[in-house]
Amino acid sequence: MNIYIYNYSFLNLLSVIDFLITNKIKPANIKNLSYTPNLLENPINLKIKDNPEILEKIKTNWGLYPLKVMYYVYLANDNYKELTIYYLYLNFLKYGRITLNLRKLKCVTKSLEISQKVSNEAHKLKGFIRFEEMQNKVLYSIIEPTHNVIYILANHFKKRLSNEYWMIHDKSHNIICLYDKKRIYFVNKDNLKLDNLKSAAEELYSMLWCNFYQTIGIKERKNDRCRRNFMPKKYWKNILEVRDEYEKSN
Amino acid sequence: MNIQEKLTILADSAKYDASCSSSGSTRANKNDLGNAAYAGICHSFASDGRCISLLKILLTNCCIYDCKYCLNRKSNNIKRAIFTPEEICEITINFYRRNYIEGLFLSSGIIKSPDYTMEQIIKTISLLRNKYHFNGYIHAKAIPGASEVLINRLGKLVDRMSANVELPTSSGLKLLAPNKKEEEPAKIMKYVKEHRTKYFAPAGQSTQMIIGATNERDLDIMQKSSAMYQNYQLRRVFYSAYIPVNKDKLLPTILTPPLKRENRLYQADWLLRYYNFKVEDILDENNPNFNLLIDPKADYALRHLDEFPKEINKASYYDLLKVPGIGVKSAQRIINARKFFKLTFKDLKKLGVVLKRAKYFITCNNKYFINESYFNKSFIESNLVLEDKQEIKRTTDQLSLF
Numbered sequence: 001m002n003i004y005i006y007n008y009s010f011l012n013l014l015s016v017i018d019f020l021i022t023n024k025i026k027p028a029n030i031k032n033l034s035y036t037p038n039l040l041e042n043p044i045n046l047k048i049k050d051n052p053e054i055l056e057k058i059k060t061n062w063g064l065y066p067l068k069v070m071y072y073v074y075l076a077n078d079n080y081k082e083l084t085i086y087y088l089y090l091n092f093l094k095y096g097r098i099t100l101n102l103r104k105l106k107c108v109t110k111s112l113e114i115s116q117k118v119s120n121e122a123h124k125l126k127g128f129i130r131f132e133e134m135q136n137k138v139l140y141s142i143i144e145p146t147h148n149v150i151y152i153l154a155n156h157f158k159k160r161l162s163n164e165y166w167m168i169h170d171k172s173h174n175i176i177c178l179y180d181k182k183r184i185y186f187v188n189k190d191n192l193k194l195d196n197l198k199s200a201a202e203e204l205y206s207m208l209w210c211n212f213y214q215t216i217g218i219k220e221r222k223n224d225r226c227r228r229n230f231m232p233k234k235y236w237k238n239i240l241e242v243r244d245e246y247e248k249s250n
Numbered sequence: 251m252n253i254q255e256k257l258t259i260l261a262d263s264a265k266y267d268a269s270c271s272s273s274g275s276t277r278a279n280k281n282d283l284g285n286a287a288y289a290g291i292c293h294s295f296a297s298d299g300r301c302i303s304l305l306k307i308l309l310t311n312c313c314i315y316d317c318k319y320c321l322n323r324k325s326n327n328i329k330r331a332i333f334t335p336e337e338i339c340e341i342t343i344n345f346y347r348r349n350y351i352e353g354l355f356l357s358s359g360i361i362k363s364p365d366y367t368m369e370q371i372i373k374t375i376s377l378l379r380n381k382y383h384f385n386g387y388i389h390a391k392a393i394p395g396a397s398e399v400l401i402n403r404l405g406k407l408v409d410r411m412s413a414n415v416e417l418p419t420s421s422g423l424k425l426l427a428p429n430k431k432e433e434e435p436a437k438i439m440k441y442v443k444e445h446r447t448k449y450f451a452p453a454g455q456s457t458q459m460i461i462g463a464t465n466e467r468d469l470d471i472m473q474k475s476s477a478m479y480q481n482y483q484l485r486r487v488f489y490s491a492y493i494p495v496n497k498d499k500l501l502p503t504i505l506t507p508p509l510k511r512e513n514r515l516y517q518a519d520w521l522l523r524y525y526n527f528k529v530e531d532i533l534d535e536n537n538p539n540f541n542l543l544i545d546p547k548a549d550y551a552l553r554h555l556d557e558f559p560k561e562i563n564k565a566s567y568y569d570l571l572k573v574p575g576i577g578v579k580s581a582q583r584i585i586n587a588r589k590f591f592k593l594t595f596k597d598l599k600k601l602g603v604v605l606k607r608a609k610y611f612i613t614c615n616n617k618y619f620i621n622e623s624y625f626n627k628s629f630i631e632s633n634l635v636l637e638d639k640q641e642i643k644r645t646t647d648q649l650s651l652f
Contacts, residue, residue, distance in 0.1 A: 098590065101586050101587055101589070101590055102590055102591075103583075103587050103597065103600050103601055104591055104597065104600075109600050113602075123289075123291070126287070126291050127291045127292050127293040127294070127303075127349075127352075128293070128294070129349050130348060130349060130350065131347065131348045131349050132348070133347070133348065139347060139348065141349070157349075159278075159279055159285055160279060160284060160285050161283070161284075161347065162279055162281055162282075163281060163282060163283060164283070164347060201344070205341075205344045205345065205348065206348075207254065208253070208254060208257055208341065208345075209345060209348070209350050211254060211257060211258055212257055212258075212261050212305070213294060213296065213302070214297075215257075215258050215261040215262045215265065216261055216264075216265050216296050216302060216306060217265070217296035217297035217298045217300075218265055218266070218296075218298045218300075218493065219297075219298075220493050220506065220507055221298035221299075221300075221491075221493070221507065221509065222297055222298055223297075223298050223299035224297070224299075225299075226295075226298075226299025227295045227296070227297060227298075227299040229299070230292065230295045230299065230301065231294065231295040239294065240350075241294060242294075
């Protein structure tokens with residue numbers, strides 16, 4: 001059982017996949033550096049260099065959308081995501097542009113399904129993220145997403161809150177994203193020390209918001225199931241206005 | 251009165267406005283604060299399951315009108331409040347920075363005159379856009395009866411503008427809102443339609459009507475909506491199930507709002523806008539109200555069973571859209587996929603097409619999902635109703651309606 005190893009980046013994953021396919025190697029799985037193999041598995045790190053031309057190649061030959069699908073699959077929380085991308089890539093080489101329409105292929109169905117999940121979670125969190133203002137005017141927020149969507153979110157907030165300092169802390173992947181009005185930085189949480197002191201105004205506005213939230217619901221139309229459908233409970237812990245309700249129910 | 255009390259009063263008065271969508275605008279950030287997301291973003295969901303996307307408030311709940319159905323009518327003895335423009339701006343900006351909201355939805359009771367009220371709204375929004383440099387989404391209510399100059403000024407500041415028709419029939423309006431005139435919202439809609447550009451109400455306009463407060467039929471409502479979609483290119487018509495907030499002998503006495511009817515109206519509304527249906531397909535004089543047991547599309551299919559089953563591998567796009575359970579996305583996927591191979595029921599599942607309802611109305615390669623002799627009205631109808639009933643059992647909240 002040969003497990004091929006890539007370093008963490010998307011580009012490196014594509015480079016490894018490209019190398020494997022060119023050399024007609026069929027991997028049992030492809031994993032990143034942090035993977036701990038079991039007894040039957042034989043990890044192989046080829047130390048392949050990043051090859052930026054691959055991105056261009058995908059874009060010009062097959063279009064931007066396939067690249068996006070591959071990237072979103074890469075961000076997903078799925079044990080076989082790398083292998084899914086491998087087979088998708090293989091099929092793209094065979095069928096070209098039309099590959100994503102060939103839904104008879106298992107890797108196509110799976111890729112589209114996974115990338116849809118990632119895209120959905122990213123979209124949901126664009127709304128559900130709650131920032132708190134710290135004493136130094138930095139906006140700070142915590143998320144615990146299933147998939148690694150922080151890169152998508154960072155791009156969204158770079159456009160939206162371009163003249164603010166903000167940081168998003170992804171607790172489930174231990175990454176912090178920082179923005180300093182110019183650039184986005186991604187850092188490992190362990191390399192950063194935070195003391196969270198909220199600003200003076202924070203209490204007023206968070207209270208006003210919770211108040212607004214309670215007021216805006218129409219009692220005659222109360223519908224908990226509908227609310228949970230749109231706003232799954234797994235996010236409630238980090239959503240200011242429903243946090244109390246969540247803690248009470250547990 | 252402190253700001254918290256004000257916000258509570260003025261949000262409470264605004265909550266009956268159904269619209270909270272933040273879609274349709276591509277306003278970009280000019281290195282200030284905020285931008286609009288074309289698809290819209292929901293930031294939270296209230297206890298009634300409705301999305302909260304915008305900070306929905308009234309400028310004031312004082313009103314010179316006395317509409318029977320409205321909480322804020324002149325004759326009601328309730329607490330009144332008024333926001334200053336600065337207060338609204340501060341709250342909006344601070345909520346927006348914390349990502350609580352996508353933007354502002356500003357409406358108002360009528361103070362002094364429609365023109366005066368409109369000026370106050372413009373003043374507030376202009377402050378928010380120009381002094382606070384806010385580039386997020388703004389939806390403002392145009393006050394019926396205000397002058398065109400003011401409508402023009404407001405349109406240049408906001409993403410979406412809307413004027414409420416309030417009630418579906420003119421007799422209903424005369425009865426319950428004697429101060430309002432039917433032609434005034436129409437005037438605003440016409441003006442917005444003619445002037446809409448990238449810089450004037452880029453996200454278009456919408457409207458709202460209350461249903462179940464007078465004795466209108468569903469057919470009347472759908473005809474009104476359909477005419478408005480055609481004449482004024484509205485993005486949306488919102489239907490708001492009547493909720494009794496006042497006691498008045500002109501108002502109907504009901505215990506629960508007609509939520510199922512509202513649901514059917516929205517379903518039919520979507521059929522008009524995205525599925526190429528016409529009002530005559532859904533309702534007619536012999537059949538002027540919705541079947542509360544079956545959704546309008548399935549109802550149509552059952553009444554026109556001779557057009558079915560549709561062959562998935564041959565039917566045109568619009569024919570596919572007529573199949574209950576197949577929506578715009580599924581239809582597009584089917585069209586795309588069948589260019590490359592012949593679809594079977596299994597493939598449809600892989601495409602993500604939900605077969606729960608669709609399976610009764612389609613064939614794949616001339617095969618029905620069970621023995622073809624089952625393709626008859628009574629079998630399909632009883633199955634559809636049965637499935638819905640099981641669904642309703644799970645949503646105990648709505649059970650009281652039946």
